[in-house]
Amino acid sequence: MDEYRAVALGTSFMMLSTTSFIGMGDIVTKKSLDWVLSNPKIGNSLSILGRLMDDMKSHKFKQKRGHIASAVECYMKEYSATEEETIIELRKQVNKAWKDINEEWINLTTIPMPLRLRTESCTYQ
Template sequence: MDDIYDAYGTLEELQLLTNAVQRLDAHYINQLPEYMKSFYKPLLDFYEEMKEAMIKQRKSYRVKYAKDTFKQVSESYFVEAKWYNENYIPTMEEYMRNAVVSFAYIMATIASFVGMGDFVTPEIFNWASNNPKIIYASSIVGRLMDDVASHKFEQERGHCASAVECYMREHAVSEEEACSELKKQVENSWKDINQELIFSEISKVVPGPVLTQILNFTRVIDFLYKTGDGITHVGKKTKDGITSLLIDPISVSY
Protein backbone atom coordinates (compact mmCIF):
# COMPACT_ATOMS: atom_id res chain seq x y z
CA MET A 1 0.00 0.00 0.00
CA ASP A 2 2.95 2.35 0.30
CA ASP A 3 2.78 2.81 -3.47
CA ILE A 4 -0.96 3.17 -3.77
CA TYR A 5 -0.61 6.31 -5.85
CA ASP A 6 1.45 4.37 -8.39
CA ALA A 7 -1.41 1.91 -8.84
CA TYR A 8 -4.29 4.39 -9.12
CA GLY A 9 -5.07 7.28 -11.41
CA THR A 10 -5.27 11.04 -11.21
CA LEU A 11 -4.81 13.17 -8.12
CA GLU A 12 -8.54 13.99 -8.24
CA GLU A 13 -9.42 10.30 -8.20
CA LEU A 14 -7.02 9.70 -5.34
CA GLN A 15 -8.69 12.52 -3.45
CA LEU A 16 -12.02 10.73 -3.91
CA LEU A 17 -10.53 7.52 -2.56
CA THR A 18 -8.91 9.31 0.38
CA ASN A 19 -12.23 10.97 1.27
CA ALA A 20 -14.02 7.63 1.04
CA VAL A 21 -11.42 5.98 3.28
CA GLN A 22 -11.93 8.74 5.86
CA ARG A 23 -15.51 7.51 6.21
CA LEU A 24 -15.17 3.79 5.52
CA ASP A 25 -18.84 3.67 4.68
CA ALA A 26 -20.52 1.63 1.92
CA HIS A 27 -22.60 4.68 0.95
CA TYR A 28 -19.51 6.24 -0.62
CA ILE A 29 -18.56 3.35 -2.86
CA ASN A 30 -20.66 4.58 -5.79
CA GLN A 31 -18.71 7.86 -5.84
CA LEU A 32 -15.55 6.00 -6.80
CA PRO A 33 -14.35 5.04 -10.29
CA GLU A 34 -15.07 1.41 -11.08
CA TYR A 35 -11.45 0.26 -10.72
CA MET A 36 -11.21 1.75 -7.23
CA LYS A 37 -14.24 -0.17 -6.01
CA SER A 38 -12.19 -3.38 -6.20
CA PHE A 39 -9.95 -1.94 -3.50
CA TYR A 40 -12.56 -0.20 -1.37
CA LYS A 41 -15.13 -3.01 -1.07
CA PRO A 42 -12.71 -5.63 0.36
CA LEU A 43 -11.44 -2.94 2.75
CA LEU A 44 -14.96 -2.36 4.05
CA ASP A 45 -15.52 -6.11 4.35
CA PHE A 46 -12.30 -6.53 6.31
CA TYR A 47 -13.22 -3.94 8.92
CA GLU A 48 -16.78 -5.23 9.13
CA GLU A 49 -15.51 -8.75 9.86
CA MET A 50 -13.16 -7.33 12.46
CA LYS A 51 -16.01 -5.40 14.05
CA GLU A 52 -18.29 -8.45 14.20
CA ALA A 53 -15.57 -10.53 15.84
CA MET A 54 -14.86 -7.85 18.43
CA ILE A 55 -18.55 -7.26 19.22
CA LYS A 56 -18.80 -10.92 20.23
CA GLN A 57 -15.93 -10.34 22.66
CA ARG A 58 -17.32 -6.98 23.82
CA LYS A 59 -14.25 -5.21 22.51
CA SER A 60 -15.72 -3.28 19.60
CA TYR A 61 -13.89 -0.11 20.71
CA ARG A 62 -10.68 -1.67 19.35
CA VAL A 63 -11.87 -1.46 15.76
CA LYS A 64 -12.16 2.33 15.98
CA TYR A 65 -8.46 2.61 16.82
CA ALA A 66 -7.58 0.35 13.88
CA LYS A 67 -9.74 2.41 11.51
CA ASP A 68 -8.40 5.73 12.77
CA THR A 69 -4.78 4.78 12.17
CA PHE A 70 -5.64 3.46 8.70
CA LYS A 71 -7.26 6.81 7.90
CA GLN A 72 -4.08 8.58 8.97
CA VAL A 73 -2.05 6.40 6.60
CA SER A 74 -4.49 7.17 3.79
CA GLU A 75 -4.00 10.90 4.35
CA SER A 76 -0.22 10.50 4.34
CA TYR A 77 -0.37 8.63 1.02
CA PHE A 78 -2.32 11.49 -0.51
CA VAL A 79 0.34 13.94 0.68
CA GLU A 80 3.00 11.82 -1.04
CA ALA A 81 0.90 11.63 -4.21
CA LYS A 82 0.56 15.42 -4.20
CA TRP A 83 4.32 15.85 -3.78
CA TYR A 84 4.93 13.43 -6.61
CA ASN A 85 2.51 15.19 -8.94
CA GLU A 86 4.05 18.58 -8.16
CA ASN A 87 7.67 17.32 -8.34
CA TYR A 88 8.06 18.75 -4.85
CA ILE A 89 11.01 17.78 -2.66
CA PRO A 90 10.21 18.56 1.00
CA THR A 91 12.66 19.36 3.74
CA MET A 92 13.73 16.41 5.88
CA GLU A 93 11.58 17.65 8.75
CA GLU A 94 8.53 17.96 6.52
CA TYR A 95 9.19 14.63 4.86
CA MET A 96 9.71 12.69 8.10
CA ARG A 97 6.63 14.17 9.73
CA ASN A 98 4.56 12.52 7.00
CA ALA A 99 6.80 9.52 6.32
CA VAL A 100 6.66 8.01 9.81
CA VAL A 101 2.90 7.74 9.21
CA SER A 102 3.08 6.54 5.60
CA PHE A 103 5.39 3.69 6.56
CA ALA A 104 2.28 2.32 8.35
CA TYR A 105 4.14 0.92 11.36
CA ILE A 106 1.68 2.54 13.77
CA MET A 107 -1.27 1.24 11.77
CA ALA A 108 0.11 -2.31 11.65
CA THR A 109 0.94 -2.28 15.36
CA ILE A 110 -2.52 -1.08 16.37
CA ALA A 111 -4.16 -3.63 14.06
CA SER A 112 -2.08 -6.40 15.63
CA PHE A 113 -3.35 -5.42 19.09
CA VAL A 114 -7.00 -5.92 18.07
CA GLY A 115 -6.93 -9.71 18.50
CA MET A 116 -4.75 -9.78 21.61
CA GLY A 117 -5.93 -10.56 25.14
CA ASP A 118 -7.71 -8.50 27.77
CA PHE A 119 -4.42 -7.00 28.96
CA VAL A 120 -4.58 -4.72 25.91
CA THR A 121 -6.90 -2.16 27.47
CA PRO A 122 -8.36 1.04 25.98
CA GLU A 123 -5.52 2.87 27.73
CA ILE A 124 -2.95 0.81 25.83
CA PHE A 125 -4.64 1.54 22.51
CA ASN A 126 -4.73 5.23 23.36
CA TRP A 127 -1.06 5.17 24.38
CA ALA A 128 0.05 3.42 21.20
CA SER A 129 -2.10 5.63 18.95
CA ASN A 130 -0.35 8.72 20.26
CA ASN A 131 2.99 7.61 18.83
CA PRO A 132 5.02 7.10 22.03
CA LYS A 133 8.81 7.14 21.85
CA ILE A 134 9.27 3.39 21.29
CA ILE A 135 6.76 3.31 18.42
CA TYR A 136 8.08 6.53 16.91
CA ALA A 137 11.63 5.16 17.00
CA SER A 138 10.45 1.92 15.39
CA SER A 139 8.74 3.91 12.64
CA ILE A 140 12.00 5.78 12.02
CA VAL A 141 13.89 2.48 11.74
CA GLY A 142 11.38 1.18 9.22
CA ARG A 143 11.02 4.29 7.12
CA LEU A 144 14.73 5.03 6.79
CA MET A 145 15.76 1.41 6.18
CA ASP A 146 13.05 1.18 3.53
CA ASP A 147 14.13 4.42 1.86
CA VAL A 148 17.83 3.56 1.79
CA ALA A 149 17.12 0.09 0.39
CA SER A 150 14.52 0.99 -2.22
CA HIS A 151 14.89 4.63 -3.24
CA LYS A 152 16.74 3.92 -6.52
CA PHE A 153 14.12 1.48 -7.76
CA GLU A 154 11.26 3.72 -6.64
CA GLN A 155 12.69 6.82 -8.32
CA GLU A 156 13.09 4.89 -11.58
CA ARG A 157 9.46 3.78 -11.66
CA GLY A 158 8.04 7.07 -10.35
CA HIS A 159 7.73 7.96 -6.68
CA CYS A 160 7.85 11.02 -4.45
CA ALA A 161 11.29 11.94 -3.10
CA SER A 162 12.50 9.61 -0.35
CA ALA A 163 14.54 10.53 2.70
CA VAL A 164 17.66 9.99 0.60
CA GLU A 165 16.71 12.61 -2.01
CA CYS A 166 15.43 15.01 0.64
CA TYR A 167 18.64 14.75 2.66
CA MET A 168 20.86 15.09 -0.41
CA ARG A 169 19.09 18.26 -1.50
CA GLU A 170 18.87 19.86 1.93
CA HIS A 171 22.49 19.21 2.91
CA ALA A 172 24.08 19.30 -0.57
CA VAL A 173 25.73 15.90 -0.12
CA SER A 174 26.19 12.81 -2.26
CA GLU A 175 23.88 9.82 -2.24
CA GLU A 176 26.51 7.81 -0.38
CA GLU A 177 26.85 10.46 2.31
CA ALA A 178 23.09 10.76 2.68
CA CYS A 179 22.65 7.00 3.07
CA SER A 180 25.47 6.88 5.62
CA GLU A 181 23.83 9.59 7.72
CA LEU A 182 20.39 7.97 7.51
CA LYS A 183 21.87 4.66 8.66
CA LYS A 184 23.28 6.48 11.70
CA GLN A 185 19.79 7.74 12.44
CA VAL A 186 18.54 4.15 12.27
CA GLU A 187 21.21 3.13 14.80
CA ASN A 188 20.20 5.98 17.09
CA SER A 189 16.56 4.94 16.86
CA TRP A 190 17.51 1.39 17.87
CA LYS A 191 19.25 2.91 20.88
CA ASP A 192 16.01 4.73 21.74
CA ILE A 193 14.09 1.46 21.49
CA ASN A 194 16.55 -0.33 23.77
CA GLN A 195 16.51 2.60 26.19
CA GLU A 196 12.74 2.39 26.41
CA LEU A 197 12.72 -1.37 26.92
CA ILE A 198 15.55 -1.60 29.42
CA PHE A 199 15.85 1.63 31.37
CA SER A 200 12.56 3.52 31.18
CA GLU A 201 9.48 3.14 33.37
CA ILE A 202 7.43 1.96 30.42
CA SER A 203 7.41 -1.70 31.49
CA LYS A 204 5.57 -0.73 34.67
CA VAL A 205 2.56 0.55 32.75
CA VAL A 206 2.65 -1.34 29.44
CA PRO A 207 2.27 -5.17 29.51
CA GLY A 208 5.27 -7.22 28.42
CA PRO A 209 3.48 -8.91 25.48
CA VAL A 210 2.63 -5.47 24.06
CA LEU A 211 6.25 -4.33 24.20
CA THR A 212 7.38 -7.65 22.72
CA GLN A 213 4.92 -7.21 19.85
CA ILE A 214 6.35 -3.76 19.11
CA LEU A 215 9.92 -5.06 19.28
CA ASN A 216 9.16 -8.04 17.07
CA PHE A 217 7.61 -5.85 14.39
CA THR A 218 10.80 -3.81 14.33
CA ARG A 219 12.91 -6.96 14.12
CA VAL A 220 10.90 -8.04 11.08
CA ILE A 221 11.58 -4.67 9.45
CA ASP A 222 15.30 -5.02 10.15
CA PHE A 223 15.28 -8.51 8.62
CA LEU A 224 13.39 -7.42 5.49
CA TYR A 225 15.45 -4.32 4.71
CA LYS A 226 18.91 -5.06 6.05
CA THR A 227 20.36 -6.21 2.73
CA GLY A 228 17.85 -4.64 0.32
CA ASP A 229 14.11 -4.31 -0.18
CA GLY A 230 13.01 -7.79 0.84
CA ILE A 231 9.34 -6.97 0.31
CA THR A 232 9.38 -5.57 -3.23
CA HIS A 233 12.14 -7.91 -4.39
CA VAL A 234 11.70 -11.13 -2.46
CA GLY A 235 14.98 -13.00 -2.73
CA LYS A 236 16.57 -16.12 -1.31
CA LYS A 237 17.42 -14.48 2.03
CA THR A 238 13.81 -13.48 2.68
CA LYS A 239 12.43 -16.82 1.56
CA ASP A 240 14.96 -18.78 3.61
CA GLY A 241 14.24 -16.69 6.70
CA ILE A 242 10.49 -17.22 6.44
CA THR A 243 10.97 -20.92 5.74
CA SER A 244 13.23 -21.44 8.76
CA LEU A 245 10.76 -19.60 11.00
CA LEU A 246 7.40 -20.94 9.84
CA ILE A 247 7.94 -24.07 7.76
CA ASP A 248 11.12 -25.74 9.03
CA PRO A 249 11.67 -24.24 12.48
CA ILE A 250 14.63 -25.40 14.55
CA SER A 251 13.52 -27.47 17.52
CA VAL A 252 15.05 -26.51 20.85
CA SER A 253 15.48 -29.15 23.56
CA TYR A 254 15.76 -28.33 27.24
Template sequence: MSLHEASYYSLEGESIMEEAWQFTSKHLKEVMISKSKQGDVFVAEQAKRALELPLHWKVPMLEARWWKDIGLGEKLSFARDSLVASFVWSMGIVFEPQFAYCRRILTITFALISVIDDIYDVYGTLDELELFADAVERILIYFEWLGNIQAYFVEAKWYHGGPMVTMTAYLSGTNPIIEKELEFLESNRDIIHWSFKILRLQDDLGTSSDEIQRGDVPKSIQCYMHETGASEEVAHEHIKDMMRQMWKKVNAYRADKDSPL
Protein backbone atom coordinates (compact mmCIF):
# COMPACT_ATOMS: atom_id res chain seq x y z
CA MET A 1 0.00 0.00 0.00
CA SER A 2 2.86 2.39 0.77
CA LEU A 3 4.44 1.72 -2.62
CA HIS A 4 1.03 2.21 -4.25
CA GLU A 5 0.66 5.60 -2.52
CA ALA A 6 4.19 6.60 -3.57
CA SER A 7 3.52 5.74 -7.21
CA TYR A 8 0.96 8.56 -7.39
CA TYR A 9 3.73 11.11 -6.94
CA SER A 10 5.33 10.12 -10.24
CA LEU A 11 6.06 12.45 -13.12
CA GLU A 12 5.59 11.91 -16.84
CA GLY A 13 8.14 9.53 -18.31
CA GLU A 14 8.98 7.74 -15.04
CA SER A 15 8.56 4.18 -16.26
CA ILE A 16 9.68 2.57 -12.99
CA MET A 17 6.99 4.43 -11.02
CA GLU A 18 4.40 3.51 -13.63
CA GLU A 19 5.44 -0.12 -13.30
CA ALA A 20 5.14 0.21 -9.51
CA TRP A 21 1.56 1.48 -9.90
CA GLN A 22 0.62 -1.41 -12.19
CA PHE A 23 2.28 -3.97 -9.89
CA THR A 24 0.70 -2.68 -6.68
CA SER A 25 -2.73 -2.15 -8.28
CA LYS A 26 -2.77 -5.75 -9.48
CA HIS A 27 -1.83 -7.17 -6.08
CA LEU A 28 -4.13 -4.89 -4.09
CA LYS A 29 -7.04 -6.09 -6.24
CA GLU A 30 -6.03 -9.68 -5.52
CA VAL A 31 -5.83 -8.91 -1.78
CA MET A 32 -9.24 -7.22 -1.86
CA ILE A 33 -10.87 -10.22 -3.55
CA SER A 34 -9.16 -12.92 -1.51
CA LYS A 35 -9.70 -11.21 1.84
CA SER A 36 -13.35 -10.58 1.00
CA LYS A 37 -13.84 -14.29 0.32
CA GLN A 38 -12.10 -15.12 3.60
CA GLY A 39 -14.35 -12.74 5.50
CA ASP A 40 -11.48 -10.43 6.45
CA VAL A 41 -13.49 -7.32 5.73
CA PHE A 42 -11.10 -4.90 7.39
CA VAL A 43 -8.08 -5.69 5.22
CA ALA A 44 -10.32 -5.96 2.16
CA GLU A 45 -11.76 -2.50 2.85
CA GLN A 46 -8.30 -1.03 3.26
CA ALA A 47 -7.23 -2.42 -0.10
CA LYS A 48 -10.43 -1.19 -1.75
CA ARG A 49 -9.97 2.26 -0.25
CA ALA A 50 -6.37 2.45 -1.43
CA LEU A 51 -7.40 1.52 -4.98
CA GLU A 52 -10.06 4.22 -5.11
CA LEU A 53 -7.90 7.26 -4.33
CA PRO A 54 -4.45 7.89 -2.85
CA LEU A 55 -4.33 9.62 0.53
CA HIS A 56 -3.06 12.96 -0.76
CA TRP A 57 -6.06 13.30 -3.08
CA LYS A 58 -8.51 12.95 -0.20
CA VAL A 59 -10.00 15.37 2.32
CA PRO A 60 -8.09 14.60 5.55
CA MET A 61 -11.05 15.09 7.90
CA LEU A 62 -13.28 12.72 5.93
CA GLU A 63 -10.52 10.14 5.70
CA ALA A 64 -9.97 10.27 9.47
CA ARG A 65 -13.71 9.87 10.02
CA TRP A 66 -13.76 6.78 7.78
CA TRP A 67 -10.96 5.18 9.79
CA LYS A 68 -12.90 5.83 12.98
CA ASP A 69 -16.31 4.69 11.68
CA ILE A 70 -15.08 1.41 10.27
CA GLY A 71 -13.14 0.64 13.44
CA LEU A 72 -9.87 -0.21 11.71
CA GLY A 73 -7.88 1.35 14.50
CA GLU A 74 -9.37 -1.15 16.94
CA LYS A 75 -9.28 -4.21 14.69
CA LEU A 76 -5.82 -3.81 13.20
CA SER A 77 -2.95 -2.78 15.43
CA PHE A 78 -0.84 -1.46 12.55
CA ALA A 79 -3.69 0.85 11.51
CA ARG A 80 -3.70 2.84 14.74
CA ASP A 81 -0.73 5.01 13.87
CA SER A 82 -2.34 5.93 10.57
CA LEU A 83 -5.62 6.65 12.31
CA VAL A 84 -4.00 8.98 14.80
CA ALA A 85 -1.89 10.65 12.12
CA SER A 86 -4.93 11.23 9.91
CA PHE A 87 -6.94 12.62 12.80
CA VAL A 88 -4.21 15.01 13.97
CA TRP A 89 -3.55 16.08 10.38
CA SER A 90 -7.21 16.83 9.76
CA MET A 91 -7.57 18.75 13.02
CA GLY A 92 -4.59 20.90 12.10
CA ILE A 93 -5.90 21.69 8.65
CA VAL A 94 -9.67 21.79 8.90
CA PHE A 95 -10.28 23.51 12.22
CA GLU A 96 -7.62 26.23 12.14
CA PRO A 97 -9.67 29.41 12.75
CA GLN A 98 -7.57 31.58 10.43
CA PHE A 99 -9.02 29.67 7.45
CA ALA A 100 -12.66 30.20 8.47
CA TYR A 101 -13.16 33.19 6.17
CA CYS A 102 -11.62 31.32 3.24
CA ARG A 103 -13.94 28.35 3.83
CA ARG A 104 -17.01 30.63 3.95
CA ILE A 105 -16.06 32.40 0.72
CA LEU A 106 -15.36 29.10 -1.06
CA THR A 107 -18.66 27.65 0.16
CA ILE A 108 -20.52 30.65 -1.31
CA THR A 109 -18.48 30.40 -4.51
CA PHE A 110 -19.22 26.71 -5.05
CA ALA A 111 -22.90 27.24 -4.21
CA LEU A 112 -23.13 29.89 -6.94
CA ILE A 113 -21.22 27.70 -9.37
CA SER A 114 -23.59 24.79 -8.74
CA VAL A 115 -26.68 26.93 -9.35
CA ILE A 116 -25.28 28.49 -12.52
CA ASP A 117 -24.06 25.10 -13.76
CA ASP A 118 -27.56 23.63 -13.35
CA ILE A 119 -29.12 26.60 -15.13
CA TYR A 120 -26.92 25.97 -18.15
CA ASP A 121 -27.01 22.18 -18.11
CA VAL A 122 -30.63 21.49 -17.25
CA TYR A 123 -33.07 24.35 -16.87
CA GLY A 124 -32.39 27.12 -19.39
CA THR A 125 -33.29 27.20 -23.06
CA LEU A 126 -30.65 28.38 -25.51
CA ASP A 127 -32.37 31.77 -25.92
CA GLU A 128 -32.65 32.22 -22.16
CA LEU A 129 -29.01 31.30 -21.61
CA GLU A 130 -27.87 33.78 -24.24
CA LEU A 131 -29.84 36.56 -22.53
CA PHE A 132 -28.44 35.51 -19.16
CA ALA A 133 -24.85 35.56 -20.45
CA ASP A 134 -25.38 39.01 -21.99
CA ALA A 135 -26.81 40.35 -18.72
CA VAL A 136 -23.93 38.99 -16.68
CA GLU A 137 -21.41 40.43 -19.12
CA ARG A 138 -22.89 43.91 -18.63
CA ILE A 139 -22.86 43.86 -14.82
CA LEU A 140 -19.89 41.74 -13.78
CA ILE A 141 -16.58 43.44 -13.10
CA TYR A 142 -14.69 40.43 -11.70
CA PHE A 143 -13.17 39.04 -14.91
CA GLU A 144 -12.75 35.47 -13.62
CA TRP A 145 -16.48 35.21 -12.86
CA LEU A 146 -17.30 36.62 -16.27
CA GLY A 147 -14.98 34.07 -17.85
CA ASN A 148 -16.75 31.34 -15.91
CA ILE A 149 -20.19 32.38 -17.20
CA GLN A 150 -18.90 32.51 -20.76
CA ALA A 151 -17.29 29.10 -20.31
CA TYR A 152 -20.60 27.58 -19.24
CA PHE A 153 -22.21 28.93 -22.41
CA VAL A 154 -19.70 26.93 -24.45
CA GLU A 155 -19.58 23.63 -22.56
CA ALA A 156 -16.53 22.49 -24.51
CA LYS A 157 -14.54 25.23 -22.73
CA TRP A 158 -15.56 24.13 -19.24
CA TYR A 159 -11.98 24.21 -17.97
CA HIS A 160 -11.87 28.02 -18.20
CA GLY A 161 -13.92 28.10 -14.99
CA GLY A 162 -10.92 26.86 -13.07
CA PRO A 163 -9.04 30.15 -12.65
CA MET A 164 -12.05 31.75 -10.96
CA VAL A 165 -12.16 29.21 -8.12
CA THR A 166 -8.38 29.10 -7.78
CA MET A 167 -8.09 32.88 -7.55
CA THR A 168 -11.04 33.09 -5.14
CA ALA A 169 -9.36 30.56 -2.86
CA TYR A 170 -6.05 32.43 -3.04
CA LEU A 171 -7.51 35.91 -2.48
CA SER A 172 -9.74 34.84 0.43
CA GLY A 173 -6.91 33.14 2.34
CA THR A 174 -5.18 34.73 5.32
CA ASN A 175 -1.67 34.59 3.93
CA PRO A 176 -0.34 37.84 2.43
CA ILE A 177 -1.13 38.27 -1.25
CA ILE A 178 2.27 38.15 -2.96
CA GLU A 179 2.73 39.66 -6.39
CA LYS A 180 5.23 36.97 -7.38
CA GLU A 181 2.63 34.26 -6.71
CA LEU A 182 -0.05 36.07 -8.69
CA GLU A 183 2.35 36.46 -11.60
CA PHE A 184 3.17 32.74 -11.38
CA LEU A 185 -0.53 31.79 -11.54
CA GLU A 186 -1.07 34.16 -14.44
CA SER A 187 1.88 32.88 -16.46
CA ASN A 188 1.45 29.18 -15.60
CA ARG A 189 -2.16 28.56 -16.50
CA ASP A 190 -1.42 24.91 -17.28
CA ILE A 191 -1.39 23.96 -13.60
CA ILE A 192 -4.87 25.45 -13.21
CA HIS A 193 -6.01 23.81 -16.43
CA TRP A 194 -4.85 20.32 -15.40
CA SER A 195 -6.07 20.71 -11.82
CA PHE A 196 -9.58 21.54 -12.91
CA LYS A 197 -9.68 18.84 -15.55
CA ILE A 198 -8.96 16.45 -12.70
CA LEU A 199 -11.68 18.07 -10.58
CA ARG A 200 -14.31 17.83 -13.32
CA LEU A 201 -13.46 14.23 -14.18
CA GLN A 202 -13.54 13.25 -10.50
CA ASP A 203 -16.93 14.97 -10.21
CA ASP A 204 -18.19 12.97 -13.20
CA LEU A 205 -17.14 9.72 -11.54
CA GLY A 206 -19.25 10.52 -8.51
CA THR A 207 -22.37 12.18 -9.92
CA SER A 208 -22.74 11.53 -13.66
CA SER A 209 -25.45 8.85 -13.36
CA ASP A 210 -27.67 10.99 -11.13
CA GLU A 211 -27.19 14.05 -13.33
CA ILE A 212 -28.12 12.14 -16.48
CA GLN A 213 -31.35 10.94 -14.83
CA ARG A 214 -32.42 14.52 -14.07
CA GLY A 215 -31.81 15.63 -17.66
CA ASP A 216 -28.27 16.99 -17.51
CA VAL A 217 -25.91 16.92 -20.50
CA PRO A 218 -23.76 13.79 -21.09
CA LYS A 219 -20.61 13.65 -18.98
CA SER A 220 -17.16 12.30 -19.79
CA ILE A 221 -18.16 8.73 -18.90
CA GLN A 222 -21.19 8.73 -21.22
CA CYS A 223 -19.16 10.38 -24.00
CA TYR A 224 -16.49 7.69 -23.79
CA MET A 225 -19.13 4.94 -23.77
CA HIS A 226 -20.77 6.46 -26.85
CA GLU A 227 -17.50 6.93 -28.73
CA THR A 228 -16.05 3.48 -28.05
CA GLY A 229 -18.98 1.23 -27.18
CA ALA A 230 -17.34 0.50 -23.81
CA SER A 231 -19.29 -0.54 -20.74
CA GLU A 232 -19.81 1.94 -17.90
CA GLU A 233 -17.30 0.02 -15.77
CA VAL A 234 -14.62 0.22 -18.47
CA ALA A 235 -15.40 3.92 -19.00
CA HIS A 236 -14.95 4.55 -15.27
CA GLU A 237 -11.51 2.93 -15.34
CA HIS A 238 -10.53 4.92 -18.44
CA ILE A 239 -11.50 8.23 -16.79
CA LYS A 240 -9.63 7.29 -13.61
CA ASP A 241 -6.50 6.57 -15.65
CA MET A 242 -6.88 9.90 -17.47
CA MET A 243 -6.91 11.61 -14.07
CA ARG A 244 -3.81 9.74 -12.96
CA GLN A 245 -1.93 10.84 -16.07
CA MET A 246 -3.00 14.45 -15.52
CA TRP A 247 -1.77 14.28 -11.93
CA LYS A 248 1.71 13.57 -13.29
CA LYS A 249 1.59 16.97 -14.99
CA VAL A 250 0.51 18.63 -11.74
CA ASN A 251 3.21 16.77 -9.82
CA ALA A 252 5.83 18.41 -12.02
CA TYR A 253 4.78 21.80 -10.64
CA ARG A 254 4.71 20.47 -7.08
CA ALA A 255 8.26 19.15 -7.47
CA ASP A 256 9.63 22.32 -9.10
CA LYS A 257 11.93 24.01 -6.59
CA ASP A 258 11.50 27.34 -8.41
CA SER A 259 7.73 27.40 -7.88
CA PRO A 260 6.75 30.18 -5.42
CA LEU A 261 3.51 28.44 -4.39
Protein backbone atom coordinates (compact mmCIF):
# COMPACT_ATOMS: atom_id res chain seq x y z
CA MET A 1 0.00 0.00 0.00
CA ASP A 2 2.91 2.35 0.77
CA GLU A 3 4.42 1.65 -2.66
CA TYR A 4 1.07 2.28 -4.32
CA ARG A 5 0.68 5.60 -2.50
CA ALA A 6 4.14 6.73 -3.52
CA VAL A 7 3.46 5.98 -7.18
CA ALA A 8 -0.21 7.02 -7.31
CA LEU A 9 0.22 10.31 -5.49
CA GLY A 10 3.58 11.22 -6.92
CA THR A 11 3.85 14.88 -7.79
CA SER A 12 0.31 15.44 -9.10
CA PHE A 13 -0.46 18.28 -6.70
CA MET A 14 2.80 20.03 -7.47
CA MET A 15 2.33 19.67 -11.22
CA LEU A 16 -1.34 20.69 -11.29
CA SER A 17 -0.88 23.63 -8.93
CA THR A 18 2.18 24.98 -10.68
CA THR A 19 0.59 24.59 -14.09
CA SER A 20 -2.64 26.22 -12.98
CA PHE A 21 -0.70 29.30 -11.79
CA ILE A 22 0.50 30.00 -15.33
CA GLY A 23 -1.12 33.12 -16.67
CA MET A 24 -2.23 34.44 -13.29
CA GLY A 25 0.19 37.33 -13.55
CA ASP A 26 2.05 39.12 -10.78
CA ILE A 27 0.02 37.47 -8.05
CA VAL A 28 2.22 34.38 -8.52
CA THR A 29 5.42 35.10 -6.64
CA LYS A 30 8.55 33.13 -5.86
CA LYS A 31 7.11 32.63 -2.37
CA SER A 32 3.96 31.08 -3.87
CA LEU A 33 5.94 28.70 -6.05
CA ASP A 34 8.28 27.80 -3.20
CA TRP A 35 5.20 26.91 -1.15
CA VAL A 36 3.91 24.54 -3.86
CA LEU A 37 7.33 22.93 -4.19
CA SER A 38 7.61 22.45 -0.41
CA ASN A 39 5.15 19.54 -0.50
CA PRO A 40 2.59 21.18 1.80
CA LYS A 41 0.29 19.02 3.89
CA ILE A 42 -2.77 20.32 2.07
CA GLY A 43 -1.30 19.14 -1.24
CA ASN A 44 -0.73 15.63 0.03
CA SER A 45 -4.22 15.55 1.56
CA LEU A 46 -5.85 16.77 -1.67
CA SER A 47 -3.97 14.09 -3.61
CA ILE A 48 -5.02 11.37 -1.16
CA LEU A 49 -8.62 12.54 -1.28
CA GLY A 50 -8.80 12.52 -5.05
CA ARG A 51 -6.90 9.26 -5.53
CA LEU A 52 -8.80 7.22 -2.91
CA MET A 53 -12.21 8.49 -3.92
CA ASP A 54 -11.47 7.68 -7.57
CA ASP A 55 -10.13 4.24 -6.68
CA MET A 56 -13.14 3.34 -4.53
CA LYS A 57 -15.51 4.41 -7.28
CA SER A 58 -13.74 2.81 -10.23
CA HIS A 59 -11.86 -0.23 -8.95
CA LYS A 60 -14.36 -2.84 -10.25
CA PHE A 61 -14.39 -1.25 -13.69
CA LYS A 62 -10.59 -1.07 -13.74
CA GLN A 63 -10.30 -4.71 -12.69
CA LYS A 64 -12.54 -5.84 -15.54
CA ARG A 65 -10.47 -3.89 -18.05
CA GLY A 66 -7.17 -5.17 -16.69
CA HIS A 67 -5.92 -1.76 -15.59
CA ILE A 68 -3.30 -1.34 -12.92
CA ALA A 69 -4.26 -2.14 -9.34
CA SER A 70 -6.07 0.47 -7.30
CA ALA A 71 -5.81 1.28 -3.61
CA VAL A 72 -8.70 -1.11 -3.04
CA GLU A 73 -6.88 -4.12 -4.48
CA CYS A 74 -3.59 -3.18 -2.82
CA TYR A 75 -5.19 -2.80 0.60
CA MET A 76 -7.19 -6.03 0.27
CA LYS A 77 -4.08 -7.98 -0.69
CA GLU A 78 -1.73 -6.47 1.89
CA TYR A 79 -4.12 -6.73 4.85
CA SER A 80 -6.14 -9.80 3.77
CA ALA A 81 -9.24 -7.65 4.04
CA THR A 82 -12.60 -8.00 2.38
CA GLU A 83 -13.76 -5.39 -0.08
CA GLU A 84 -16.22 -4.04 2.50
CA GLU A 85 -13.53 -3.76 5.20
CA THR A 86 -11.24 -2.06 2.70
CA ILE A 87 -13.84 0.51 1.67
CA ILE A 88 -14.51 1.32 5.34
CA GLU A 89 -10.79 1.86 5.97
CA LEU A 90 -10.27 3.94 2.84
CA ARG A 91 -13.27 6.10 3.78
CA LYS A 92 -11.60 6.73 7.14
CA GLN A 93 -8.49 7.88 5.28
CA VAL A 94 -10.62 10.14 3.06
CA ASN A 95 -12.26 11.64 6.16
CA LYS A 96 -8.85 12.28 7.70
CA ALA A 97 -7.69 13.93 4.47
CA TRP A 98 -10.76 16.23 4.58
CA LYS A 99 -9.95 17.18 8.16
CA ASP A 100 -6.35 17.93 7.22
CA ILE A 101 -7.49 19.99 4.22
CA ASN A 102 -9.87 22.04 6.35
CA GLU A 103 -7.23 22.60 9.03
CA GLU A 104 -4.65 23.68 6.46
CA TRP A 105 -7.15 25.88 4.62
CA ILE A 106 -7.95 27.80 7.80
CA ASN A 107 -4.30 28.27 8.69
CA LEU A 108 -2.95 28.91 5.18
CA THR A 109 -2.22 32.61 5.01
CA THR A 110 1.15 32.54 3.27
CA ILE A 111 -0.25 32.67 -0.26
CA PRO A 112 -2.93 34.96 -1.73
CA MET A 113 -6.55 33.79 -1.76
CA PRO A 114 -6.82 33.49 -5.59
CA LEU A 115 -3.91 31.03 -5.55
CA ARG A 116 -5.42 29.11 -2.65
CA LEU A 117 -8.66 28.76 -4.56
CA ARG A 118 -6.86 27.74 -7.75
CA THR A 119 -4.76 25.20 -5.85
CA GLU A 120 -7.77 23.53 -4.28
CA SER A 121 -9.94 23.56 -7.39
CA CYS A 122 -7.30 21.99 -9.64
CA THR A 123 -7.50 18.77 -7.64
CA TYR A 124 -11.14 18.25 -8.50
CA GLN A 125 -10.93 18.85 -12.24
